[in-house]
Amino acid sequence: MSTTTLPAVVRSRSDLASLLTERAAGGPLVLVPTMGALHEGHASLMRLARERAGADGTVVVSIFVNPLQFGAGEDLDRYPRTFEADLELSGAEGVDVVFAPVVEEMYPDGIPHPDTASNAVTVQPGPIADLLEGASRPGHFRGVLTVVAKLFGLVRPDVAIFGEKDFQQLSLIRRMVGDLCLGIEVVGAETSREPDGLARSSRNRYLGDEERRRAVALSRVLYAARAAGAAEGLAQALAAGRAELREAEGVDLDYFTILSPGLTELPEDAAPGTEARALIAARVGTTRLIDNLAITLGGAS
């Protein structure tokens, strides 16, 4: 039997509103948006949230598998759902409230996919949403930003915490909060990794044993790029990443690139000290995985 104090579970917008109105005024309200299937990576976000909220504040974790951010043929139906275990983990990390709405609660007029007739207002991300993940998953970031904006409106957090593993998502959420003057502090938390370097992800559960062994290639590519980039510069970082990719078996590459932290192209002769981000996406078996790493470029000045 569990000895963990479980968080309060709220399913509807109205119950969430009542609960948040009743909360004692004090420390900040900190939100960690998730799609559930929580793992150690999420636990690290929740710990950070608890730290930021302090003893007087409130930590809310939302668990909602958002249909609007999944394209046709993606894994919406098989996305892992592990609600009881998610509650245990949230309780163990000192979360106060889990907001787990049903789809109708978030989209009372239906899901506004672009091909369905709908008058619903959704968030139109800027052109960065068409690159990288957006190129493979058209409409994905419109879905992400729309649900995050709704969650912000419902929870009204002071602080929201997202993992850096979804780096493009984090950049676009920061941009939305700034451009639409939402007044929420967005905190990016460092990617949590398995001991061999694989970035923790709910989708890692799809990997068979052999695929799991192969998947570590993604982080190897990034660490090779970081080492060469820090020692020699951008061209060498790209070359080192590509060399590592040639060694990788059973990894069907979507992209490997190195961009500025704002996800714009870097000049080929980027000066030593330039901050960069290496990003990779690949399919291992049928599972699409993503990862990224910060690089401070070195080389001759």
Ligand code: PAF
């Ligand atoms: O990163 C995720 O889990 C999701 O994209 C998010 C931010 C919870 C929106 O559905």
